[in-house]
Amino acid sequence: MSTQKLFNVAVVGATGAVGEQIIGLLEKRNFPIAELKLLSSARSAGSSVMFKGRELIVEEAAPDSFKGVEIALFSAGGEVSKALAPHAVSHGAICIDNTNAFRMDPDTPLVVPEVNIDKISGHKGIIANPNCSTIQMVAALKPLYDRYGISRIIVSTYQAVSGAGSMAIGELLRQTGDVLAGKEIKPDILPVGSLPVKHQIAFNAIPQIDKFQDNGYTLEEMKMVRETKKILGDEQIAVTATCVRVPVVYGHSESVYAELNHDYELEDVKRLLSDSPGVVLADDPASQRYPLATDAAGKPDVFVGRLRRDLGSPRGLNMWIVSDNLLKGAAWNAVQIAEYIAIGSQE
Template sequence: MSSQKRFNVAVVGSTGAVGEQIIRLLDERNFPLHELKLLSSARSAGKKVRFKEREITIEEATPESFEGIDIALFSAGGDVSRELIPHAVDHGAVCIDNTSAYRMDPDTPLIVPEVNIDKISDHRGIIANPNCSTIQMVAALKPLYDRYGISRIIVSTYQAVSGAGAKAIQEMLRQSKEVLEGREAAPELLPVGSLPVKHQIAFNAIPQIDKFTENGFTYEEMKMINETKKMLDDESLEVTATCVRIPVVYGHSESVYVELKSDFDVEQVKSLLAAAPGIVLQDNLQLQQYPLATEAAGKLDTFVGRVRRDLSNPRGLNLWIVSDNLLKGAAWNAVQIAEYIAIEQH
């Protein structure tokens, strides 16, 4: 790839849980970089980050930071994206946004490469990365959607604390230690940093991720519902979701029930999944093999198992879908999109 075009890339949110993984992946994947600009809030500016043989100093992200940037990867929260992305677009950068700011914008393609890479060019400077819990589900369901059609999805999630950022990981580990030592576990951050009520996450399951909307679903649940329909370009698809935080560090697990539109053979479903890009089938009951968060952590793929037909509905199918929420669920999906842009512009 030595003679290929090289890109000026900016990472916004360089010190966050996702930003760190984006930088690591750009490094490990040998992304064709000309310049790498690491941006953050004023608070983290000045820190140095090791990248290949050099050190890069993090700079404060401002509207002017994007001059000369070809690709900008945003994961610093919705407000930062809303504020800075228009400037980055004005400067000619293609922005890959990991926040929810532009996901439902009709002019912004919402991309999981395994699902709808054909839409990648339909952008006006912004490509949105879907929500972590949505990415892995849609990546796993796409081959089934294409082959059989899907009429409805009922999903319950088992989401890792890293989805709420590095501070949430620290809180969960601290609380775990407190409980093990027989002390009171002091909740300070979760379930939602900006809301007043706090609940213990250590040795618990919290059925709230993000704020509640007026219909009784959380924003996280509405993201799964709306983003899935947008990505599959199917408003008739019935989706319902219950999103739950559990004491896992990395890796979201999902219990997914789907109703297919046509008859299926379970072994054929497994073959389709095993052959699908980015999907690894882990489904050997004899060996007690199924996806596990601890094993998916650090890996780029989405793992699927517990594939079985509903005993009461011949078109009902149960699946257990696991992926690293910071990787395929965020950083890797974003870098994957950047790689497609790089290939396209080569």
């Protein structure tokens, strides 16, 4: 019997919200690791993280940090990925990048394992993780796309503050306490940390995630448009999105309208989704069963419910999709890709 191959793995952004989830999953999944290197900004370097009962010291990420690394999982922001991922590749690492840096690069596969795992084989050193809100939507829509075809998608998202990082979580919790205590609210982070105007998130909904583009859509909305087309391999699908930040800590929720190319029976759609990997059907209006962010938090699945035929289009389908944005929307999707790479190397 051959011995299982072990990998030298690096996690870039190890102290961030997604990085912490990645490390936890690598341990929980017993990923075949020979050596784990934890990398971060200079600000976080020197801190320690426990992994399998051992204390690992976080190092500052630099171009020469990747010597001997075989798999590098990046989640430290697009600029860090642009600066360091090519160095990691030059040292022989396969990079799984959780930022927007390479997603629309034609030479970089944009992968959701349940949807297009076959694209991994075409990588040139970098594999991109899609945007969190895109991942859960295409995971739910891919079975329908394959069976019926889809001509149009309209999505409105209700996104948790954890998608903006740990500091945004702190801001929501702090503001909530201040509102309840009757104190003045002083927003510091949301909707976009680098922009001058800030808005209260506690007891509010902010219809802006990321910066506005020239067409009036935000970058987050355009990510969903472009990434959906690339992942499904269909530039003809009409996609439009409205992305909203809501006072939820973990779990993105989405209202999705999909216009199918062929007639469908609702029960057939339900059976199809029930049999789809990574998808959990939670759809029983009579007992008020439908996906909730509070139920999805901490779970790797994509939950789908509120399935109903559109009142204005017989081929239109409305649904509610919920998933933990830090797990399936980020860390779990990345670790899934890493597992496929590891399994492939054993064959």
